Amino acid sequence: MSNRKRQLSRCICTGTSLDRMLRPAILTVLRDCRRGLHGYGIEQRLEEFQFCRRSSPDFTGLYRLLKKMEAEGLLRSAKNPSDTGPAKRIYSMTVRGKQCLTRWRISLLNYRDMLDDLLDRMKSNEFEEGQ
Amino acid sequence: MSNRKRQLSRCICTGTSLDRMLRPAILTVLRDCRRGLHGYGIEQRLEEFQFCRRSSPDFTGLYRLLKKMEAEGLLRSAKNPSDTGPAKRIYSMTVRGKQCLTRWRISLLNYRDMLDDLLDRMKSNEFEEGQ
DNA sequence: CATTACTATTAGATCATGTCTAATAGAAAG
DNA sequence: CTTTCTATTAGACATGATCTAATAGTAATG
Structure with missing residues (x-):
């Protein structure tokens, strides 16, 4: 109803709606890692990127995006059979x-x-x- | 246009998901126009902005955003009583x-x-x- | 007068993306 | 045994962009 009470500190002008860099960033990480990486590893690499400094990339969104990008033919994935532990899915780039x-x-x-x-x-x- | 498998020319990497400039652009237009403007006029001014060059801003989204920004207390509006023609809603900035x-x-x-x-x-x- | 173009706004639907909570589950360390 | 780290998935919701469609007055053209 009354959005008027919303403070400037919560306003969209703080830039919360801006991040649109995840797709190219994922591709960049995977280009620089020939052997491929699983989602968790990609997330860790992404934390070095400046756009992730204010908050870590959301892992739910990341995993979902990886699946989507695979469906689009930009990535391929394979289960890592040798590993112990929970199943990892190793992603790498396609042409x-x-x-x-x-x-x-x-x-x-x-x-x-x-x-x-x-x-x-x-x-x-x-x-x-002025003031 | 058919629903073939999505080509690179239709891929998101063309930048179609990037535009997030409408809010600050609207504020900029209204700051530079003291008397206020109605939606249609704002849209025409926006066409000068580089981010609108590849396509005109979507008017549906613009009108909806104007209403939302008014509800958030960023804009105020008034019906223009003197005009003939369809009702215009004149928007201007708040503090x-x-x-x-x-x-x-x-x-x-x-x-x-x-x-x-x-x-x-x-x-x-x-x-x-090297690895 | 009829048609068309322009001005001006609204509604509904869908899609892309972001982000929140929650759940699961093995491994390693204490 | 408990905590922490690794690793992934699901559901829900919010924001924003963009598409079609509809409505309606005004102005100019023929």
Whole structure:
């Protein structure tokens, strides 16, 4: 009902809706790890990425995305038979996944241009911001 | 257009899921237009923004977002009584909307840093590494 | 007058993504 | 035996983007 009470600290302007980097980041991690990795390992690598610094990537979403990307033909997976312990599913990239990563880079470069354009427009009228 | 297996040209790596700029862009447009604007007018201004160049902003989503942002206290609106023609709803910013815009700028600057970090990692490792 | 284009808004549906809780289960360490 | 770490899955819900469709007045053209 009354959303008016919502504080700025919980507002979307804090950037909570922005992260859209998981797909290209997964592809990057797997490109740099030829032997493949299971979900848990991918998650650990992702923690080094700056966009994961404010909070670890959500593992539920990550595992689900891995399955989806496999269904899309970007990844392949195999059960790891030699391991003891719970079944791990080892993911690695397909050729199509590599093409996809290349395309992602172009898209993200374009995206950065759009972002710069917006940031430029946002600051252009700052003189009226007094207290 | 048929429902074939999704080609690279329709893959998400083209960047179709990236746009998350509508909220700060609306705030920017309204900041630069003191008298307020109705949805249709906002949409026309948005077309100048680079992130809208590849396609016009979706008007359904825009109108819905305007209502939502009003409910959140970022915008206020009033019916335009003097006009002939269909009822226009004139939106303008609240004080809170201005604070929100300021915060958005910080968030987007941080976001750009994350993007740069990811882009750097994407290009960094195209050779083989010893295990 | 009829048609078309433009202005202006709303509703419903679906999809992509993010995030929360919860559950399961083996292994290693104390 | 209990805790912690490793490893995965499921369900639910929220946000946001985008598609179709519908409505309705106004203005210009023929």
